Amino acid sequence: MITVGFALCGSYCTFKEAIEQIEVLSKDDSIKLIPIMSENAYSIDTRFGEAESHIKHIEHITKTKILHTLTEVEPFGPKKTLDALIIAPCTGNTLAKLALGIADTSVTFAAKAHLRNDRPILIGISTNDALAAASKNIGSLHNTKNIFFIPYRQDSPLNKPNSMIADFTKTKAALSSALKREQVQPVVIC
Numbered sequence: 001m002i003t004v005g006f007a008l009c010g011s012y013c014t015f016k017e018a019i020e021q022i023e024v025l026s027k028d029d030s031i032k033l034i035p036i037m038s039e040n041a042y043s044i045d046t047r048f049g050e051a052e053s054h055i056k057h058i059e060h061i062t063k064t065k066i067l068h069t070l071t072e073v074e075p076f077g078p079k080k081t082l083d084a085l086i087i088a089p090c091t092g093n094t095l096a097k098l099a100l101g102i103a104d105t106s107v108t109f110a111a112k113a114h115l116r117n118d119r120p121i122l123i124g125i126s127t128n129d130a131l132a133a134a135s136k137n138i139g140s141l142h143n144t145k146n147i148f149f150i151p152y153r154q155d156s157p158l159n160k161p162n163s164m165i166a167d168f169t170k171t172k173a174a175l176s177s178a179l180k181r182e183q184v185q186p187v188v189i190c
């Protein structure tokens, strides 16, 4: 049995796809899933749904309370809670913080606490500026020990030329590779 954190950041339009993967991983008896949400993901209602409804749905699937504060994720470091941490969807905001070692949210602090144990993080990007302001952060994280990516692609090259999004259906395969400290390939898909 392995313990995997599944953290969602505020890319609300991809919650449905991410939650489908939470469902897939929850059905695997060899995985204990710990749901995590950034403060923004946990609290903001948007046109993609109400926070409370997402929370209830995720807690129903995982049968586990969502961790969403700094104090709740802090033990990840000393207790070595997680074998791997998935951050999907990962916003441009959280990518920037991860690239710079900033740890001021539940998700970025979970990442910092977890990395201290030399264990893998798997990132599923979803950001309109992946090929603009976030590109240097994605590049930097590709070049960072213990950071791996769910394969991603441009989601709307003509309408949103700088946008890229993970193929969330590849989460489980990418997790298997990340646990072996390997990046699943191809990482950039079309």
Ligand SMILES: Cc1cc2nc3c(=O)[nH]c(=O)nc-3n(C[C@H](O)[C@H](O)[C@H](O)COP(=O)(O)O)c2cc1C
Binding pocket: 008, 009, 010, 011, 012, 013, 014, 038, 039, 040, 041, 046, 047, 048, 090, 091, 092, 093, 094, 105, 126, 127, 128
């Ligand atoms: C409706 C809505 C949709 C958003 N979608 C995205 C998105 O897909 N990708 C992204 O990087 N930011 C998106 N944002 C902006 C983030 O939610 C914002 O940068 C926030 O500070 C992220 O915080 P977090 O990274 O701690 O979750 C969206 C915001 C709103 C209100």
